Structure formats: C-alpha cells, structure tokens
Amino acid sequence: MRINPVHRDFLAIYLLAFALSFSCLALADPHSAFAASVAVGSGTPVAVSVTIEDAHLSYGDIVSYDEKHALYSLSHKADDLNLFGVVAQSPPLVFVADDTTVPVVRSGRALVNVTLENGPIRVGDFITSSSLPGKGQRATAQNSRLVGAAVVAFTGAGGVEAALPNGKRVGSGTIAVDVDVVGSLGNTGNANIAQADEKAAMILGVDTETMFAIMHYVLAAAITLGSLYLAFRSFMSDANYGVISIGRNPRARSSIQAMVLFNAFLAVLIAGAGIFVAMIVLFV
Numbered sequence: 001m002r003i004n005p006v007h008r009d010f011l012a013i014y015l016l017a018f019a020l021s022f023s024c025l026a027l028a029d030p031h032s033a034f035a036a037s038v039a040v041g042s043g044t045p046v047a048v049s050v051t052i053e054d055a056h057l058s059y060g061d062i063v064s065y066d067e068k069h070a071l072y073s074l075s076h077k078a079d080d081l082n083l084f085g086v087v088a089q090s091p092p093l094v095f096v097a098d099d100t101t102v103p104v105v106r107s108g109r110a111l112v113n114v115t116l117e118n119g120p121i122r123v124g125d126f127i128t129s130s131s132l133p134g135k136g137q138r139a140t141a142q143n144s145r146l147v148g149a150a151v152v153a154f155t156g157a158g159g160v161e162a163a164l165p166n167g168k169r170v171g172s173g174t175i176a177v178d179v180d181v182v183g184s185l186g187n188t189g190n191a192n193i194a195q196a197d198e199k200a201a202m203i204l205g206v207d208t209e210t211m212f213a214i215m216h217y218v219l220a221a222a223i224t225l226g227s228l229y230l231a232f233r234s235f236m237s238d239a240n241y242g243v244i245s246i247g248r249n250p251r252a253r254s255s256i257q258a259m260v261l262f263n264a265f266l267a268v269l270i271a272g273a274g275i276f277v278a279m280i281v282l283f284v
Helices: 005-028 191-201 207-249 250-283
Strands: 046-050 062-066 071-074 084-089 091-093 100-116 126-129 136-138 145-150 161-164 168-182
Touching: 046 084, 062 100, 084 168, 100 145, 161 207, 207 250
Parallel strands: 046 091, 100 136
Antiparallel strands: 046 100, 062 071, 062 084, 084 100, 100 168, 126 136, 126 145, 145 168, 161 168
C-alpha cells in the first residue's frame, strides 16, 4: 500500500514540531528543570541582567539598587526602600545577558530565600527584605517596600538555621514567590529602575503578557492552517491519482480504493493532530 510522500514528509515535520511544542511547554512547567531556580507557576519570570557587587551572592537572594553610587548589591536591611528584584538562575526570558552579569527577576514567579525573622510565612503573605543580606521575611502593614506574595508557606521545616545580627538564630529556606516589586522608591526616585522595568515589561512596544498571548495565537493558527492545508492538498492528490489508476487498471480497483481510503485516514489524522497541538498551545 503506497503512502503519499507528502504525508511521509509531513509526518516527520509534524513529529518534530510536536516535540518542540512540548519542549517549550516543559520549560514553562513548574516541575521542569526551571523549577530548580524560577518559573514555578503561572507568572512567566522576566529578568534583566545587572552586575552585582557582592561576593556572597546566591540564587534566590534579594537585590537592591543604590542610585547614588549606581551599584546593585544584596539588600541588607528590613524594608529596604531600594529593593530591585530577585536573583534567578535560569529565567526563560532575560534582557541583555552576558558573562559578567546575573539575571534579576522583577516580575513573575521565582524562588526567594527567606527567614523566619518576622515569624512564620503563610500562603499569600507579602515578603520584604530582612536584616540578613539578600534574605526576605514576612512583611507587615508598616513595610512600604515589598518583593511579592508567598505562593507556599514556610515554618522552618526542611530549612536551616541562620544567625541574625543580634545573635538570634532563626529558620531560613527558599520558597516560591509571585515577585512584583512594589512600594515607595524613597524620596529620590530611581530613573534607572524605571527604565529597567520598562525594558523588562515591553517587547517591541507591547507588554510581555500581551506579546506572549499573541505568540500563542499565531503559533496555534500556523499549526492549524498548516495541518489542514497539507492534509487537504495531499488527499486531493491521492483522490485524483486513484481515479486515474482505476481507469487504467480496473482490476486493481479494490486495492486502489483501499489506498485512497488509507491516505484519507492519514490526512484526517494529521489535520486532527494539528488542531489538537494548537489547542494545547492555546490553553495549556
């Protein structure tokens, strides 16, 4: 039974596209490799690369920006008005990355290093900086600068102890946080932070959330239309070939019809699979 070469080639292309689509989905999956550092939820982390002047930097640490000296460093006090973001290991989207800088997430879900300096952290509690360099803590109503909201609770279980400047030892660990650095920027303002926010939030003049949605729709439409076009084109070719073959060799009518039906089934299967993948791209 002959398989149309168009079907054979498209099946190979489709399998490759299918694998790439699921690879892309895996990168955004909270249980994928990214979960070890960032991207453990719904918000896609968007990072900017900066040079941080600190030898004890760890992924998940909270970073501040000193406008006076134009320096990025670990936050070192509670309710730091100059909070900038969270150091991430492998965010899916980074602007201006190179070997001399580290990516800092200012928006999206990321892993953040925290302590119990201000008590246990519950789901939904806001996180601010603490007296330990780079580490966060549960915020109160008096805190004016926030890193984001905790996605999971932290009571110290499974963590380690850290010594505060006053000598007290408290639990510390790493939790998922919906990062959205908000609050007062202090009296001086910060043009560089505003520019970084604008750069991280925009792609070609469109905010990243809208751009990602557009990319999903374009990819889904391309997969659907491409599948339907190739399936219809190859089926029509098979149908024409079958009619001509039956006219030339009436005795092979049954086998020719079976070949046409088989290729029609493949065409429907390809079209359906294309639509299925497009739906995954849109809704997963």
